[in-house]
Amino acid sequence: MSTLEGVKLVALFLRIATAAAVIAPFAVYYAASGSLTGFLAPKTEIRMPNLRFGIVSHDVSEGDSGYVLELKLSNSGDVAFGIRELEGEVSLANGGFKGRFSLESPIVLVPGREGSLRVVLLPEQGDTQTLADALSRGEALNVSGRATLVLGEAELPLSFATELKLSEVGKREGF
Amino acid sequence: MKAFRAIYLVGGLLFLAVALLGGAWWELALGEPAKPVLYVGLSPFNFEAKLLGSQIVEAPPVLNALFLALRALTVLGASTIVAGALLEGKPWSKKLLNLRPLTMSIGFAILVAAATMLLPRYACSAFPQLAQLAPNLPEALAPFSSGHLRINLYPLTRADGYLDLAFRSQFTPSFWVALLSGALCLAGWILSKRGACKTLEEPNP
Numbered sequence: 001m002s003t004l005e006g007v008k009l010v011a012l013f014l015r016i017a018t019a020a021a022v023i024a025p026f027a028v029y030y031a032a033s034g035s036l037t038g039f040l041a042p043k044t045e046i047r048m049p050n051l052r053f054g055i056v057s058h059d060v061s062e063g064d065s066g067y068v069l070e071l072k073l074s075n076s077g078d079v080a081f082g083i084r085e086l087e088g089e090v091s092l093a094n095g096g097f098k099g100r101f102s103l104e105s106p107i108v109l110v111p112g113r114e115g116s117l118r119v120v121l122l123p124e125q126g127d128t129q130t131l132a133d134a135l136s137r138g139e140a141l142n143v144s145g146r147a148t149l150v151l152g153e154a155e156l157p158l159s160f161a162t163e164l165k166l167s168e169v170g171k172r173e174g175f
Numbered sequence: 176m177k178a179f180r181a182i183y184l185v186g187g188l189l190f191l192a193v194a195l196l197g198g199a200w201w202e203l204a205l206g207e208p209a210k211p212v213l214y215v216g217l218s219p220f221n222f223e224a225k226l227l228g229s230q231i232v233e234a235p236p237v238l239n240a241l242f243l244a245l246r247a248l249t250v251l252g253a254s255t256i257v258a259g260a261l262l263e264g265k266p267w268s269k270k271l272l273n274l275r276p277l278t279m280s281i282g283f284a285i286l287v288a289a290a291t292m293l294l295p296r297y298a299c300s301a302f303p304q305l306a307q308l309a310p311n312l313p314e315a316l317a318p319f320s321s322g323h324l325r326i327n328l329y330p331l332t333r334a335d336g337y338l339d340l341a342f343r344s345q346f347t348p349s350f351w352v353a354l355l356s357g358a359l360c361l362a363g364w365i366l367s368k369r370g371a372c373k374t375l376e377e378p379n380p
Contacts, residue, residue, distance in 0.1 A: 021247035162336025
């Protein structure tokens with residue numbers, strides 16, 4: 001076999017192999033799907049997890065290491081929900097209270113369960129009576145900080161800043 | 176073995192490994208990278224989208240066929256590079272050497288860059304609520320972004336505030352290995368052309 005024939009043969013082999021590599025998968029998948037519609041249409045099986053939780057009650061009490069804000073949460077969705085880390089600053093919009101908060105212990109609620117989220121609050125300005133009075137009047141809180149949420153097996157680190165009214169959050173369900 | 180063939184050989188083996196091992200070339204992760212809430216991975220051979228660890232969208236058969244064809248072409252291209260580099264004595268061996276690793280990795284990068292630049296801008300203009308909800312979505316989606324996606328809370332809660340969610344959009348090591356193999360093949364191609372020019376310039380005895 002001459003060199004020229006060898007080169008032509010290799011080029012022919014490569015062309016055939018390339019065509020086969022392209023045609024074969026399309027033929028196999030088309031045959032398996034049965035129809036052109038089934039072949040072209042995406043199988044969108046969007047199984048959105050239902051993330052729902054509510055704040056059942058809230059309470060502020062004095063503890064050994066500061067003041068404890070206790071939120072009783074209920075998980076009414078179908079995915080475990082929790083908080084692994086939480087720390088930040090809280091202040092009343094009217095300036096009567098300012099403090100730092102951190103999570104006492106991580107919490108994960110499986111679907112259908114209730115549990116208490118205990119946040120330790122260290123006042124830097126004002127006292128908790130001022131805070132409790134303001135909360136009962138439905139005054140707004142400025143809350144900022146960072147947290148790590150647990151959603152099923154996943155974790156979501158985030159930072160946040162918001163103006164919050166606890167009375168409204170209690171009525172508002174969802175995520 | 177000539178230098179250009181050794182370089183082609185390394186490039187071909189790297190590209191073959193990338194094609195056989197699979198894995199995403201570009202990925203987007205919302206949340207902790209090891210345990211993401213939302214994960215989207217894309218390569219010329221595969222696409223996956225997972226929410227909380229469960230697959231949410233299955234690619235249509237036509238796309239799976241395209242991915243399989245691309246993988247087969249990649250394996251073929253890488254194998255021919257390796258064969259061409261090793262079969263030095265055969266006069267047709269240079270026919271086997273190709274630049275597929277370079278064209279495929281650069282083509283993929285251009286496609287991803289265009290998609291991540293254009294799609295969020297289109298989505299934000301088509302759905303103004305999305306632009307309100309996630310004002311930095313276009314920047315967050317671009318590869319090598321700031322690492323956070325800002326969610327404006329006002330449209331959701333009517334309370335001023337925001338969430339900065341951990342968010343990552345990046346080319347993966349698999350992509351960089353593919354690009355490296357492409358660069359090696361390009362270097363091999365340049366060296367082989369220089370060698371051919373020198374051979375032509377040498378006077379006949």
